[in-house]
Amino acid sequence: MMFDIPDGTEALIFDCDGTLVESMPLHMEAWRQAFMHFGAAFEEDFLNSLKGMQEKAVVESYNRAFGKKLNSEAMVRRKHDFFRKHMSEIKAIDPVADVARFYYGKLPLAVVSGSRRSVVLEELNIVGILPLFKVIFTADDPYNPKPAPDLFLEAARRMKVEPQRCFVFEDGESGIVGAKAAGMPAVNILDYVSTIQLPVNPGGVK
Template sequence: MPLPEGIFDAYLFDCDGTIADSMPVHFVAWRQTLATWGADFTEEQFYAWGGRPIVDIVTDLNSQQGLTMPVAEVAALQERTFHEMLPQVKAVPGVLAHIEDAYGRVPFAVVSGSTRASVTASLTALGLLDRFDVMVCAGDYTLGKPEPECFLLAASKLGVAPDRCLVFEDTDYGMRAAAAAGMAAVRVPSPLNRS
């Protein structure tokens, strides 16, 4: 996974689908969770909405499908279901190689639309939690990806100018957020597009 030209003083990583090859597992957890309420969530829509906070997804599914799913309850169940499946999750090889190569030379942050509990569980399962100086998760910012707020907050916490940060992302929303923050980015291929 080649990096863009430039000198970067910090690496900002999305978690699900970027560090953790967890998107297929998250999709299964979503499908199992939403079946309880009769909600439909296609794989295409799931990947298109990648990077969005769980509560936003449930709210929008309610609106689109005329449902009244209890947002907090659905979000909690989706997280519990995903956590039960964590042993199936592995690291994305190309991203893991960059983490191993740059660890100790470049400060890292995780910038995720998932909750802190979910990100912590994923990184712990992968044995990578201690690699990250900063975590910015759902609840730490107001406007989620594609807005740049989460990436700008991570850069601020690391004390690095936005234009000196390199973002690793797997979603359109995340790539748009990185661009809006004035940051260079590496697009991590989806599981279907990795060689």
């Protein structure tokens, strides 16, 4: 197996987008479509630096950084409309998904994501791994989002495992920071995995 699970690990926690599921290129294209629709510049490097952050917070951070007044709710709705039209194109990141498949039934498994619950459930279902996870936390749950540790701590509590006995798989800085703040060892999968490349312009949309 590509990843070394620390001795004494009693539960595994996974991010969804960019960790279990290679949906980030599609998310980026959906953001590009939303920014283009509202006449704002698409700052890909800036958006990549916010991976794992809730979507409304992404727009608010963009507004602060670039002096804009974009409506966060309208932006997120536009992004979701495009994303959902092309969700069938996403794939599992198998080196990570295979960890979940291997440990299913051996250790408790959880997903902690900054995306909406409906999106996370549909993504996991599309790639065939939704049944592996009994504990799933998303942006719709009433806890402080990443990089705060709250979601990770609540996942550990729900699995009845001490935080330091959980091992976290992430692909974004906010998730790594949140996991470590919760006292959990974590791995950035991008140090090990070359993720799947989806078309930059899914479905040929212009």
